Amino acid sequence: MAARLRFLGAADSVTGSKFLIDTGDTRVLVDCGLFQGFKVLRERNRAPFPVPPESIDAVVLTHAHLDHSGYLPALVRNGFHGPVYTTGGTAELCGVILPDSGYLLEEEARHAASGRWSSHRDPTPLYTAADATRSLERFVPVDFDETRRIGRELVFTLVPAGHILGAAGVRVRVGGSVVHFTGDLGRPNDPLMHPPRPLESASVLVAESTYGDRLHPPADVEEELGSVVRRVAKRGGVVLIPAFAVGRTETVLLHLSRLRDRGEIPDLPIFLNSPMAVDAAAIYRRHPEEHRLDSDELARMYGLATPVHTVDDSKLLNLRGGPMIIVSASGMLTGGRILHHLVAYGPDRRNAIVLTGYQAGGTRGSTLLGGATSLRIFGEDVPIRAEVVSIDGMSAHADADELMAWMRTVDEPPDMVYVTHGEAVASDTLRARIKRELHWQVRVPEHLERVRIDAPERQEVAS
Structure with a gap:
């Protein structure tokens, strides 16, 4: 049997990355992500897995x-x-992220049951913190550029991708073909992470397209952030910054630290209300080779904010009032402590909500970005009168031009590019650019579609 590649996720959405390589003797899953955003996507998390x-x-x-x-x-x-x-960095971060995800899923189920706002009689979490902890026993750290074999026919290596600590592109050799999975590709001039390694020759490229239809604005990120902080502080308000606990939180703190050092924002209290982000700080310190910051800048950055550890301390922040800054997960307002802060501070016009990255369709962040004046939180409609600001240039994803520039670094074109991990317009826009500018064979695959790796132009019916 010829080796097949099957798109079990991120083929028609920007979440749920899962790509199955099946040689007939060996099955390897590259990425194992959650679907997020629209309900029709989230329901896939509950469906039977496409293969046992x-x-x-x-x-x-x-x-x-x-x-x-x-x-x-x-x-x-x-x-x-x-x-x-x-990678070792990813294994360590998953040791923080996955149990936290299980805890939040359990908390969401408890809130839904007690508040009776779930459509299910007995809402249950997709998995628990205990399930997540057990899954960590399966992790095997692999160094960048280390060759590992799986089964008789498949060999893979991990190459630096930028984006966040530990992030890698996956290069899989099966038979006479090489498949390169970008994962999430970082930016060439990210303030925190090193740039991704240039693309090497591959038979098949599976490329992300999160920002495939847009460019990051040329505006100065620190100038934008500083302007928001100054005007909200002047009116005695609270700046809420929802941020991914790994990667984005570090970037936000770095910019705030530099603004404070230059005296461009007032000396108001800053709270880091994300135990996961606090834990991630130690992991960044253990892997200095993967990012641009020295120990002094890391110390200043993390020393800037007061960490909030307990739920009771988190609740006290909602009674404190401004001026202050709260940095808290999650970045797309899908869960976590930031929701409680939104309930407390979202209705007040003196405050501001600063969105710092991509907001997937169907998330509260996307709804807010679209101009919504209320958000559904814990079964209630919460009015949002706070100023909403989006600082898109803080994203750790390569934009469309950066993706194209990265592809141009390869010596010879791949036989096929599959554009994945993007919403429909983003994926198709990037597909068209690749076809028009690079003259490569390129397609946007369908969910559950299966293709032959050695003959990628042959489409097979999903089953």
Whole structure:
């Protein structure tokens, strides 16, 4: 049997990354992400997995963000018992992120049951913190550029992708073909992370397209952030910054630290209300080779904010009032402590909500970005009168021009490019650019579609 590639996720959405390589003797899943956003996508998390989990020999993770790793606890609970290969940095971050995800899923189910705002009589979490902790036993750290074999025919290596600590592109050699999975590709001039490694020759490229239809604005990120902080502080308000606990939180704190050092924002209290982000700080310190910051700047950055550890301390922040800054997960307002802060401070015009990255369709962040004046939180409609600001240039994803520039670094074109991990317009826009500017063979695959790796132009019916 010729090796097949099957798109189990991120083929028609910007979340749920899962790509299955099946040689006939060996099955390897590259990424194991949660679907997020629209309900029709989130319901896929509850559907039976497209192949029996016990039939998968190994998982290879590109990085730790939940849309790439967050389904793993459910996969292990449902029968997967193989190794999970990834970089040491990603393994450490998953040790923080996955149990936290399980806890939040349990908390959401408890809130839904007690508030009776779920359509289910007895709402249950997709998985628990205990499930997540058990899944961590499957992790096997792999160094960048280390060659690992899975089964008789498949060999893979991990190459630096920028984006966040531990993030990797996955290069899989099967038979005479090489498939390169970008994961999430970082930016060439990211203030925190090193740039991704240039693309090497591959038979098939599976490329993300999160920002495939847009460019990051040329505006100065620190100038934008400083302006928001100054005007909100002047009116005695609260600046809420929802941020991904890994990667984005570090970037936000870095910019705030530099603004404070230059005297461009007032000396108002800053609170880091994300135990996961506090834990991630130690991991960044243990991997200085992967980012641009020295120990002094890391110390200033993390020393800037007061960490909030307990739920009671988090609740006290909602009574404190401004002026102050609260940095808290999650970045797309899908869950976590930031929701309680939104309930407390969202209705007040003196305050501001600063969105610092991509907001997937169907999330509260996307709804807010679209101009909504209320958000559904804990079964209630919460009025949002606070100023809403989007600082898109803070994203750790390569934009459309940066993706194209990265592809141009390769010596010879791949036989096929599959454009994935983007909403429909973004993916198709990037597809058209690749076709028009590079003259490469390129397609946007369908959900559950299966293709031959050695003959990628042959489409096969999903089953």
